[in-house]
Structure formats: structure tokens, C-alpha cells
Amino acid sequence: MTAPTTPRIAIIGAGPGGLTCARILQRHGATVTVYDLDADRTSRNQGGTLDMQPGSGQVALRAAGLMDEFAKHSRPEGQQMRLLGRDAAVRFDALPSEAAKGEGNPEIDRGQLRDLLLDSLAPGTVHWGHRLTHAEPLGDGAHRLHFAHGATAETGLVIGADGAWSRVRRLLSAAQPGYTGVTFVEAGLNDAGTRHPALAALTGDGTMMALDDNHGLIAQRNSDQHIRIYIGMRTHEDWHRRAGVDLADTDTMRAHLLERFTGWNEQLLGLITATDTGYINRPLYALPVPHTWSHAPGVTILGDAAHLMSPFSGMGANLAMLDAADLAHAINGTPTVDGAVRTYEEIMLPRSVEAARGAAEGLDSAFAPDSAQQALAHMSENH
Incomplete structure (x- = not known):
């Protein structure tokens, strides 16, 4: 001691x-x-x-x-903020002005x-x-x-x-802290501009969100051409146990997440399937x-x-x-x-x-x- x-x-x-x-x-x-x-x-x-x-x-x-x-x-x-529908159509896209780049x-x-x-x-x-x-x-x-x-x-x-x-x-x-009712599953794309150019273009230079009916796909630009992805769901805190999903089994996780996002545009679903970093379960808590x-x-x-x-x-x-x-x-x-x-x-x-x-x-x-x-x-x- x-x-x-x-x-x-x-x-x-x-x-x-x-x-x-x-x-x-x-x-x-x-x-x-x-x-x-x-x-x-x-x-x-x-x-x-x-x-x-x-x-x-x-x-x-x-x-x-x-x-x-x-x-x-x-x-x-x-600072770019982009909103897409589940069909991948752009609903909103705000690019920072030159003034905002200096002051935002x-x-x-x-x-x-x-x-x-x-x-x-x-x-x-x-x-x-x-x-x-x-x-x-x-x-x-x-x-x-x-x-x-x-x-x-x-x-x-x-x-x-x-x-x-x-x-x-x-x-x-x-x-x-108590569970908020929403869980994010984190995924990621490495060297996105070269290895995932379509998804990089979909994301833009800042944050892209596609939200619909208690589900969401959020893609966020980081440095070094990395894109961090949050696959959001309003669900039970122990959703994976209820579904019999092993969080460490990448293939099973992918299949289950795709099932939850049935009907979403195939390009958006690439944010789920193309992950280079696997999947990390992140339930959201708040005081x-x-x-x-x-x-x-x-x-x-x-x-x-x-x-x-x-x-x-x-x-x-x-x-x-x-x-x-x-x-x-x-x-x-x-x-x-x-x-x-x-x-x-x-x-x-x-x-x-x-x-x-x-x-x-x-x-x-x-x-x-x-x-x-x-x-x-x-x-x-x-x-």
C-alpha cells in the first residue's frame, strides 16, 4: 500500500x-x-x-x-447536418457557410x-x-x-x-441512471472514402441521420476517413437476450439488425452490413x-x-x-x-x-x- x-x-x-x-x-x-x-x-x-x-x-x-x-x-x-428518409431520399441538408465555419x-x-x-x-x-x-x-x-x-x-x-x-x-x-428505452448499436467504416465511397457520399462531411418509426441510422464523420455509425432502436434493454442474439456473434447480429430494419433502402442498410469494426451494444441511460x-x-x-x-x-x-x-x-x-x-x-x-x-x-x-x-x-x- x-x-x-x-x-x-x-x-x-x-x-x-x-x-x-x-x-x-x-x-x-x-x-x-x-x-x-x-x-x-x-x-x-x-x-x-x-x-x-x-x-x-x-x-x-x-x-x-x-x-x-x-x-x-x-x-x-x-458541421454539415443531413436528414434522410428510410428510402435514402434527402429531406434536409445544411452545409456550413464560410462564416459558420469560423463561428459555429x-x-x-x-x-x-x-x-x-x-x-x-x-x-x-x-x-x-x-x-x-x-x-x-x-x-x-x-x-x-x-x-x-x-x-x-x-x-x-x-x-x-x-x-x-x-x-x-x-x-x-x-x-x-435509468434506461431511456433506446439502444444504439455502434458500427464503423474505416478508410471510408476509398473502401466505402458510396456510403461516404451518403454520409457527407458531418452527421447524417435517417429516422423513422422508432428506428434510426446515424452516421458521423470522424477524422482519418473513419465513419462512426449508430444503429438506433426503441427497444427493451435486454433486447438481445429476448431475441436469442449473441452480441459477440457478428453474423447473427447483422442478420437480426437487418430484420429490424426491414423495408429500409438497400444503400442505407449498407451502414449495417459494411461495418469494419463489428457491433457494440450501447444502451442509453440518463439520470x-x-x-x-x-x-x-x-x-x-x-x-x-x-x-x-x-x-x-x-x-x-x-x-x-x-x-x-x-x-x-x-x-x-x-x-x-x-x-x-x-x-x-x-x-x-x-x-x-x-x-x-x-x-x-x-x-x-x-x-x-x-x-x-x-x-x-x-x-x-x-x-
């Missing part, structure tokens, strides 16, 4: 929110340590692409002093964003291979952190940026709305730990990073840690409740009997 350490601030989770908070705190001279369960920075694929929004993600990146680095990796063309929501891969943030931190800030088991209150806001491999650390403030199944959240709330808690000394949470919501909010990582910036600014500008956390929570909680309600409504409209009509009306109104 290693000897306890006493960092002033401990952040649990090295995702966009946790790393953004650490970066801004360090810029203002605060002592901060980040603990993450991953073995190292390369041990896990970080997922798809993110649009960094001017009023949230970009605000946080500016506070972190990283907008110039972000611009080197971002893809303004990724440019895309960046999650992995690139994480690397950008990690590289901005002081060496040794992130302690890899630290899976938090529980945080033990010691009184007066102090906590002892217990990790799975036996190490402990003591801290004056623990910040939970540890995602959907947050251990830190347990200090504040008994709430647990109850509203999710709030009473203030407790020495602990707070941000991002998915505080307000896990469906990806149809478009706000997940953006909101986590804005949370991080608001919390870091409060810590840097408030005489006491307790006062800083109160200030942060007074800002964050109402905002997150509103966003979570919008996310739930967005998911319900995207996976509904008349989802195609609802999606068209929404896109036409907002572009």
Missing part, C-alpha cells in the same frame, strides 16, 4: 470535464491531482466526434487557453480533444490506473479516497468527473430529471456525474467543460472552497436541469412513430 498523499484538490476522471477543470485550476496556480481508472492515456478508444459550441465548449477552451490548439485539430466542415460548432474527435487537454497539464498531474472504490468523509470537508489497488489519498475537495456511474455522486445523491442535491462540504460533481442525459441534447461534453470552467473560476475567485462550490452549484444545477429536459424531449422525438416528420420540423426551424 502506498502512503497517503494530500493534494488540495482531487478530480476523479480524466474526461473532457475533469481535464478542463484541472487545466484552468493549474493556470491560476492551484494544486490539483487527477485520478483515472484507465491504465494509461492510450488504453481505451475515446469514442466519436464532438461539436464544440460557442456558448459552452468554446468558452471553456478559451478559459483554458487552448483555442488556438483546438483550431489546429477541429473540422469546421463537420466545429467538430473534433474525442481522442484529439483529450490529448489536447492532457498535453496542457503539468507532468504527473494525472495518476493512471486509479479506480476509486469510495470516498470516506473525514469531517470539515476533507475526504480520504480509497482506490482498488490499495492506495489512498486525502483531499480538501473532491470533484467527481467520473461519468455515468460516478462513485463520487454517492456522497451527494442516491440517484442512479432522473430534475437531478439536484443538497450542498455537502468538500465535494461536488460535474458533467455526466451530475447530469447524465441522452446524446440528443448535443450538450454532453460541452456542458461538462462549461461546468469545469465555472467550477474552476469559482475556486480561483472565492475565498473559501465551500463558498466556491456553493457558487458553482447555484449556476450549474438550474442549467443542467433545463438541458436534461431538452435532451429527454429530443430523444423521445427522434425515436417515435413520427420521428421523420419531427426531425425535419426541428432541423428546418433551427437552421
